[in-house]
Amino acid sequence: MKKAKTIIKLKDVWKTYTMGENQVHALRGLDLEVQEGEFLSIMGPSGSGKSTAMNMIGCLDIPSKGQVYLEGTNIADLSESDLAQIRGQKIGFIFQKFNLINTLTAKENIMLPMIFQGYTEQERHDQAEKLLKLVDLGERMDHRPNELSGGQQQRVAIARALAVDPSVILADEPTGNLDSKTGGSVMDFLKKLHKEKGTTIVMVSHDQHVAKHADRMEFLRDGQIVKKIK
Amino acid sequence: MLSEYLRLATRSLTRRKLRSWLTMIGIFIGIAAVVSLISLGQGMQNAITEQFFQLGADKITVATKGVETGPPGSNNDVLLQESDLDVVRRANGITVATGRLVEPIRAEFNDKERFTYVATLPDDMDERTMVKEVANVMDEDIVQGRMLKAGDTWKMIVSEDYVNDPKFDGKNLVVGNKVRVNGQPVEVVGIFAKTGNPFVDMSFVMNEEPVRNLLDIPVKQGLILAQVEQGADMSRIVEIVEKDLRKHRNVDKGEEDFEVQTGEELLDTFRTVLGVVTAVLVGIAAISLLVGGIGIMNTMYTAVLERRKEIGILKAIGARNEDVLLLFLIESGLLGMLGGAIGILLGIAFSKLVEVSATASLGTTLIQAHFPWYLILGSLVFSFTVGALAGTYPAWQASKLQPVEALRQ
Numbered sequence A: 001m002k003k004a005k006t007i008i009k010l011k012d013v014w015k016t017y018t019m020g021e022n023q024v025h026a027l028r029g030l031d032l033e034v035q036e037g038e039f040l041s042i043m044g045p046s047g048s049g050k051s052t053a054m055n056m057i058g059c060l061d062i063p064s065k066g067q068v069y070l071e072g073t074n075i076a077d078l079s080e081s082d083l084a085q086i087r088g089q090k091i092g093f094i095f096q097k098f099n100l101i102n103t104l105t106a107k108e109n110i111m112l113p114m115i116f117q118g119y120t121e122q123e124r125h126d127q128a129e130k131l132l133k134l135v136d137l138g139e140r141m142d143h144r145p146n147e148l149s150g151g152q153q154q155r156v157a158i159a160r161a162l163a164v165d166p167s168v169i170l171a172d173e174p175t176g177n178l179d180s181k182t183g184g185s186v187m188d189f190l191k192k193l194h195k196e197k198g199t200t201i202v203m204v205s206h207d208q209h210v211a212k213h214a215d216r217m218e219f220l221r222d223g224q225i226v227k228k229i230k
Numbered sequence B: 001m002l003s004e005y006l007r008l009a010t011r012s013l014t015r016r017k018l019r020s021w022l023t024m025i026g027i028f029i030g031i032a033a034v035v036s037l038i039s040l041g042q043g044m045q046n047a048i049t050e051q052f053f054q055l056g057a058d059k060i061t062v063a064t065k066g067v068e069t070g071p072p073g074s075n076n077d078v079l080l081q082e083s084d085l086d087v088v089r090r091a092n093g094i095t096v097a098t099g100r101l102v103e104p105i106r107a108e109f110n111d112k113e114r115f116t117y118v119a120t121l122p123d124d125m126d127e128r129t130m131v132k133e134v135a136n137v138m139d140e141d142i143v144q145g146r147m148l149k150a151g152d153t154w155k156m157i158v159s160e161d162y163v164n165d166p167k168f169d170g171k172n173l174v175v176g177n178k179v180r181v182n183g184q185p186v187e188v189v190g191i192f193a194k195t196g197n198p199f200v201d202m203s204f205v206m207n208e209e210p211v212r213n214l215l216d217i218p219v220k221q222g223l224i225l226a227q228v229e230q231g232a233d234m235s236r237i238v239e240i241v242e243k244d245l246r247k248h249r250n251v252d253k254g255e256e257d258f259e260v261q262t263g264e265e266l267l268d269t270f271r272t273v274l275g276v277v278t279a280v281l282v283g284i285a286a287i288s289l290l291v292g293g294i295g296i297m298n299t300m301y302t303a304v305l306e307r308r309k310e311i312g313i314l315k316a317i318g319a320r321n322e323d324v325l326l327l328f329l330i331e332s333g334l335l336g337m338l339g340g341a342i343g344i345l346l347g348i349a350f351s352k353l354v355e356v357s358a359t360a361s362l363g364t365t366l367i368q369a370h371f372p373w374y375l376i377l378g379s380l381v382f383s384f385t386v387g388a389l390a391g392t393y394p395a396w397q398a399s400k401l402q403p404v405e406a407l408r409q
Ligand SMILES: Nc1ncnc2c1ncn2[C@@H]1O[C@H](COP(=O)(O)OP(=O)(O)OP(=O)(O)O)[C@@H](O)[C@H]1O
Pocket: A017, A019, A024, A025, A026, A044, A045, A046, A047, A048, A049, A050, A051, A052, A053, A206
């Protein structure tokens, strides 16, 4: 087995929100490493800081204190533009609420990240069609998100996350808004992706059954990792 | 890449049709106003400059003071008379002087009645030549029939306008036709080429004597036209003529009821009036454009607020700040330009309408709409700029949004 390489590393990360007089610490000194090729799930009760942690991992947010390293580079040293570029290239997001753009069709939604990476028109079309077939939505290419079921929308979102062949997929409760059957098929798909393409996956969930699918589980409580399972 | 942004921007505009339309109203009213003003103003300026006064630098005119609504010389409040003309004739430095009558008349032909003007030619040969020169109706301009001769009575010549653009219920005039002028049949003996001077082109040109008899105006003079000695100082001659006329008419300096002008001065007066009118209207248009710009800004600002989530998504999937900025700028610029395009069409339609209705109701072709390419292009560029500028601040705000904050709702 080859030596695992660390893709993302969070070191003593704090996130503090100031609400008037009060200070809310969403994260209090979080330490976490994500290895290349692993399937990690982060569990924890509501309000424990899972989404906040996920945003840190995905460079969508900057810590109040502490460091985030992306392939060894401290993201604090990167400009906003660089960060966006890296995000677009290396990280694919799957959100709990799908977050598709409603004015665009399924296919256009998938093509969108490729625009910012300078793919040619032809490449965008080919890739989007390939991905839509992969998530079993070949027949629904020109449908708008509001013409699709929740499960179908989440599959479009997955296809979008895969559009630029990212090395990491970040999924924040990908099945949170789905019934157990469609949720199950989304999980199967992620597992297949991990197995067949070796994509690194970080998934947030508060559901034990869903989280079980991962290789490794971290447990979050009050903004800190509390114990390791498995 | 840019074309892709253009598509995205168009998409989001068409998805919010009603709001896009409402936003554009401000812009298109402003642009429509500017376009119609400039095209009409330009048209009038052209008409006046190129066609109205081909007086030449060596001629002066004497007319009664006051606002003239019709052709020069048709003002009836104060009369210039034969004796005034004699004073001008005798003035130092004047070689030839003549009077021109331009009188409104009723014309009947083919059972159709029209109101137009009759313009006169004097009998004296020198005077006649001068008037023909100024009016641009020379012997070689006759395209059918013959020139009006001194001594012709119930005869007239008319411009090609009466042939090409039939004015009597679709019937054009030909040589030999008899038109009733205030009841008196007058024969068309010749047709002259369009002069470009709308007043001349719509007038019946007759000899002075019969017109005086027909309209019963024995001594009235319309516009006095005089040729100045070669090489003479124009302003000095004007002063002399003014002095002589003041004495003859018994008025004090500064209280003249007449006006002596050179061709240049006449032009300048017209230009000044037109300039003021245009400036005022352009001011109104500018205010309307400003309001339109604020409208766009407001719409884009709401769009940014409304679409925080969309901006968050764009950023999460790799859009840089400048990408978001560009997207929103294109969108607001497009909104402005689209408004501008509609404004241009409306403006063109409006000025054409003014042109057509002025021609039909006033019988004048003085008001001509002109649409130079730079007006069209300029308006498009301008409205795009207004839109983009108005969208700059909201777009900049959009681009600054933190992805996490944008995604939260
Ligand atoms: N923008 C914010 N302003 C103030 N407090 C915030 C903000 N974002 C998060 N928090 C607080 O930080 C804590 C962690 O929030 P977070 O969204 O990470 O929880 P979570 O584990 O994802 O919960 P859930 O399972 O319900 O999604 C919560 O107490 C929340 O109230």
